[in-house]
Amino acid sequence: MSDGDFLRVTDVSKWYGDERVLHDVSFEMDRGDVTVLIGPSGSGKSTMLRCVNRLAEAQEGSIRLDGEEVLSPDLDVDELRREVGMVFQGFNLFAHLTAVGNVALGPRRVLGLSEADARERAEEQLDRVGLADQLDSYPAELSGGQQQRVGIARALAMEPKLMLFDEPTSALDPELIGEVLEAMHGLVDEGMTMLVVTHEMSFAREVADEVVFLDEGHVVERGPPDQLFERPEKERTGRFLERIASHD
Amino acid sequence: MASATRPATVRERVAASDRSIGRLLLVAAGALFWGWLLVSWVNRWLGGVLVPIGEPLVSAAAVEATLAALPGLAAYAADAAFVVELTPQLARGTWLTVVITAVSLVVGFVIAVPLAVARVYGRFSAWLSLAYTELLRGTPLLAQLFVLYYGLNLASYVPGALSGVFARGVVWVAILGFTLNGAAYQAEYIRGALESVEEGQITAGRAIGLSKLETIYHVVLPQGLRYAIPSWTNEFVYLIKYSSLAAFITVPELYYRADQVASETFRYTLIFVVTGVTYLALVLTASKLMGRVEEAVAIPGLGVEREE
Numbered sequence: 274m275s276d277g278d279f280l281r282v283t284d285v286s287k288w289y290g291d292e293r294v295l296h297d298v299s300f301e302m303d304r305g306d307v308t309v310l311i312g313p314s315g316s317g318k319s320t321m322l323r324c325v326n327r328l329a330e331a332q333e334g335s336i337r338l339d340g341e342e343v344l345s346p347d348l349d350v351d352e353l354r355r356e357v358g359m360v361f362q363g364f365n366l367f368a369h370l371t372a373v374g375n376v377a378l379g380p381r382r383v384l385g386l387s388e389a390d391a392r393e394r395a396e397e398q399l400d401r402v403g404l405a406d407q408l409d410s411y412p413a414e415l416s417g418g419q420q421q422r423v424g425i426a427r428a429l430a431m432e433p434k435l436m437l438f439d440e441p442t443s444a445l446d447p448e449l450i451g452e453v454l455e456a457m458h459g460l461v462d463e464g465m466t467m468l469v470v471t472h473e474m475s476f477a478r479e480v481a482d483e484v485v486f487l488d489e490g491h492v493v494e495r496g497p498p499d500q501l502f503e504r505p506e507k508e509r510t511g512r513f514l515e516r517i518a519s520h521d
Numbered sequence: 522m523a524s525a526t527r528p529a530t531v532r533e534r535v536a537a538s539d540r541s542i543g544r545l546l547l548v549a550a551g552a553l554f555w556g557w558l559l560v561s562w563v564n565r566w567l568g569g570v571l572v573p574i575g576e577p578l579v580s581a582a583a584v585e586a587t588l589a590a591l592p593g594l595a596a597y598a599a600d601a602a603f604v605v606e607l608t609p610q611l612a613r614g615t616w617l618t619v620v621i622t623a624v625s626l627v628v629g630f631v632i633a634v635p636l637a638v639a640r641v642y643g644r645f646s647a648w649l650s651l652a653y654t655e656l657l658r659g660t661p662l663l664a665q666l667f668v669l670y671y672g673l674n675l676a677s678y679v680p681g682a683l684s685g686v687f688a689r690g691v692v693w694v695a696i697l698g699f700t701l702n703g704a705a706y707q708a709e710y711i712r713g714a715l716e717s718v719e720e721g722q723i724t725a726g727r728a729i730g731l732s733k734l735e736t737i738y739h740v741v742l743p744q745g746l747r748y749a750i751p752s753w754t755n756e757f758v759y760l761i762k763y764s765s766l767a768a769f770i771t772v773p774e775l776y777y778r779a780d781q782v783a784s785e786t787f788r789y790t791l792i793f794v795v796t797g798v799t800y801l802a803l804v805l806t807a808s809k810l811m812g813r814v815e816e817a818v819a820i821p822g823l824g825v826e827r828e829e
């Protein structure tokens with residue numbers, strides 16, 4: 274179990290209007306940990322991730338990242354987002370920019386690198402996810418798997434200390450999932466700290482230090498993947514896992 | 522790389538272009554039209570170096586004599602000579618039409634972009650922008666020109682430095698009117714285009730640490746403005762035609778000059794057919810030009826995919 278000296282999420286609650294979508298969610302991670310969030314659609318997984326980089330505002334609780342309170346009103350949100358990379362289910366690539374342009378935008382405009390340095394960094398990151406031969410392709414010219422790898426490279430180019438993945442493979446055709454998971458495995462091997470929403474159980478099993486099961490905004494159960502997948506303590510967890518398994 | 526590469530050089534472009542007769546005729550007509558205009562304008566600016574100011578570039582008498590000698594065309598010789606006599610007035614009026622349209626369009630665009638951004642992303646500023654666009658789109662353009670010219674008497678306030686640019690200060694009033702009005706229409710088109718940029722890209726921009734304004738500038742506008750080109754082209758075309766309303770506040774542009782000659786000669790049909798053709802040539806030029814712009818900035822997969 275982690276001490277949570279890198280990321281500590283404590284009793285986070287979030288409402289959209291009157292609807293409470295997160296109920297006192299708590300979990301923690303050490304540097305280099307991989308935590309996988311699972312749960313039915315609408316259970317609050319995306320919202321939880323978005324609270325970590327303040328794309329959504331949690332109303333209660335605490336999120337401490339590397340000793341700093343993320344939910345503090347005084348926090349420089351843009352600074353936080355520089356340090357926390359995010360990968361989206363729908364890729365969300367900038368449609369008017371090439372692969373290199375997508376990856377270089379942050380380094381150029383946020384980190385203030387020169388045009389040449391930003392491009393060099395973008396090329397390195399695209400190489401890292403196996404796209405050295407697609408540098409100048411536009412998103413529409415890439416397969417879904419390639420687009421998602423550009424999305425990963427775009428986040429990595431900011432040299433984040435934490436990476437958030439929101440169902441990075443669920444919009445992909447089955448034959449394209451492997452290449453994205455491979456890129457993510459590469460990051461795990463490099464020791465990246467990753468908070469991943471995914472239903473790729475084999476990925477979770479292989480790399481997760483902890484799996485957190487969310488249902489209707491509650492953490493129902495959490496634990497190492499072997500334990501949670503093989504011997505879930507809660508009935509709800511078991512039922513959810515069966516449903517997922519039957520889908521595969 | 523699979524991206525659609527465009528012919529790079531003029532030679533390649535020409536080689537790649539369609540060589541149908543219709544196209545060649547159109548290009549020839551365009552060259553003749555703009556050649557006539559440019560030479561006429563330059564002649565006037567340089568104080569009549571080619572022909573005396575106010576005289577047509579070719580002698581009307583010569584045209585008449587030539588046509589009269591040709592069987593079948595002889596019947597049109599007198600009309601042709603009349604049109605040739607008309608050309609200096611047309612060229613002069615077209616100059617103002619072109620300048621008023623171009624300046625109003627460009628300045629209007631500069632105003633329209635922030636108006637559209639405010640409308641889509643602002644809070645209080647969204648209301649201001651909405652009020653502005655509704656006011657200017659909801660009232661007659663002619664009424665707006667009358668308010669500026671007769672109501673506020675703005676022509677008398679044109680700064681000294683500007684008043685020398687055109688023979689009449691009222692030209693500035695017309696430019697102001699068309700700019701303010703066009704900005705409202707352009708803002709409306711641009712707003713629609715900005716709204717069609719996927720929300721997810723804005724989220725992605727914010728997620729890498731761009732501020733809201735930076736995301737709008739680097740992500741939304743480059744796409745939204747491309748989406749806006751076709752409807753923006755319509756506004757360009759409208760503006761060319763609406764610029765004729767400037768005649769009603771005494772700006773001696775194309776329509777004004779045509780009307781003036783017509784009321785002296787009573788040859789309304791011929792004069793306004795020729796004037797109409799002149800507007801048509803301007804409109805076709807504008808839409809061709811914007812088509813070129815659209816092609817030049819096209820990005821694979823963005824907006825409507827073009828057939829290559």
Ligand SMILES: Nc1ncnc2c1ncn2[C@@H]1O[C@H](COP(=O)(O)OP(=O)(O)O)[C@@H](O)[C@H]1O
Pocket residue numbers: 289294312313314315316317318319320321
């Ligand atoms: N921007 C929003 N406004 C209102 N409700 C939202 C918004 N985003 C998510 N929700 C609601 O919050 C709940 C959790 O959504 P989400 O975090 O997207 O779930 P998950 O990612 O687990 O599918 C859902 O009921 C959803 O309808």
Ligand SMILES: [Mg+2]
Pocket residue numbers: 318319320439440
């Ligand atoms: Mg989700």
